[in-house]
Amino acid sequence: MSIKAAVMTAPQQPLELWDIDDPVVEPGGVLLETVASEVCGTDVHLHHGRLSSVPYPIVPGHISVGRVSESNGVERDVLGERLDTGDVVTFYDVHETCHSCYYCLVAGQPNRCPRRRVYGITYSAREGPLGGWAERIYLKPGVKILKLPESLSADDVIGGGCGLFTGFAAVERGDLAMGDTVLVQGTGPVGLAAIAFSALRGAGQVIAIGDPSPRLKLAAALGADMALSLSETTAEGREATVRDATGGRGVDVALECAGVPEAVPEGFRLLRDGGTYVIAGHYTDTGSTTINPHLDINRKHADVRGRWGLDFGHVYRALGLLARHRERLPFASVIGRRYALDQANQALADVEGLEVTKAIITP
Ligand SMILES: [Zn+2]
Ligand SMILES: [Zn+2]
Structure with missing residues (x-):
């Protein structure tokens, strides 16, 4: 055979x-x-x-x-x-x-x-x-x-798939505290899971940036308080919106789930001083981008973290939460x-x- x-x-x-x-x-x-x-x-x-x-x-x-x-x-x-x-x-x-x-x-x-x-x-x-x-x-x-688990179908699991586990791992890597404002860049499968798990973990506010509109609707359904269209806003407009929503400071935690190099300088700009930035969307090499080490990292006192691959624990715990909170995920x-x-x-x-x-x- x-x-x-x-x-x-x-x-x-x-x-x-x-x-x-x-x-x-x-x-x-x-x-x-x-x-x-x-x-x-x-x-x-x-x-x-x-x-x-x-x-x-x-x-x-x-x-x-x-x-x-x-x-x-x-x-x-x-x-x-x-x-x-x-x-x-x-x-x-x-x-x-x-x-x-x-x-x-x-x-x-x-x-x-x-x-x-x-x-x-x-x-x-x-x-x-x-x-x-x-x-x-x-x-x-x-x-x-x-x-x-008994309560989960194959569709529940594969509908989340790799993004479910990667999004979970990104939220964990961001050490999100309850009440934090989180920015999720990207509304593909990784971003959607990061939105859902951020909300589940007790984020005070989840702001998503992505496209196209069906994904923005999913982002809202999964827990984003605000879902900004990348194509229908400008970088300046997004920055003004995020500052408005955070008392002018920027977000506590930013999760890059876009896999697009240009997302990274924007993520730094939208992060508050002393905030945490997780780069989770660049599992493959999609190119380079320019950041300003003084403004974006040093003076900002930013905590920048990569997230490579998954541990078995991410798979196990994400599936456990999926089984427990199926209606929210x-x-x-x-x-x-x-x-x-x-x-x-x-x-x-x-x-x-x-x-x-x-x-x-x-x-
Ligand atoms: Zn994958
Ligand atoms: Zn080894």
Whole structure:
């Protein structure tokens, strides 16, 4: 038997439909039948070749939901829940973190471990179906599998997808205090999750900047008190609005979830003195921008933080909150369109053109 997969063979090339050999399920391995995988903004950037060390050809799709179809001795998920054939699960896309290098052991930052690999990004299609844009996904021994909580559907989880976890991680990295005014730059899946989790964490006020208008409506529905259109306002106008809303000071915490270099100088301008700025939207290299180190960082006494990748804890805790506060985190409603494997090129084009907020692949 073989597995149909949409394969990104090289940057800028149309994706191809490949037949990949069915893997031998090793002891500790699990084979999933894919229920849904997502098209993340990162996939668009991978298609543009904006991340170094990607071993093209790859099967994209780093966050996915699947049904257990075969397991070689894996009886429980990572938290001890019983795992049976037919159970619907998701899994932590990061694998092979070594727990024995400087970053793992000394720096306490396994997200910078040089050995870590990521499903759908840093595994080659020649190594097997190790991404979600395929009929089946092979989970190697040791992959952290999470059975979905009873109350959550596959759509709830994949509708949030990577952005749900990344937005959660951005809010956490911002150390948001209850009552703080938060600026979220970007209203794509990461920004929308950052808005929702900021509101849930007790922000006094959430201000979003983004586009197009359907995303601004979602931003408001998910908890933004103010959603400013990037195209219908000027930078000066946005600054005046934010200063008006913050007693002239600027925001306490700014979360960059846009992935656009020009957002960064604006974020500094809208941040109050001594505020915290998290750069979470630049997972890939989309270029440079100019900041003024004196005005933007030093004199401002700004606390600037990067946010690279996810820890398992972000996935676990974000899913727990999604299960607990489903009505405040209605991410299934963010799904704009479902695409078959042979429509993967269209899915990428639609995400790039902002035609849909969340595109999912349903093999
Ligand atoms: Zn390591
Ligand atoms: Zn992603």
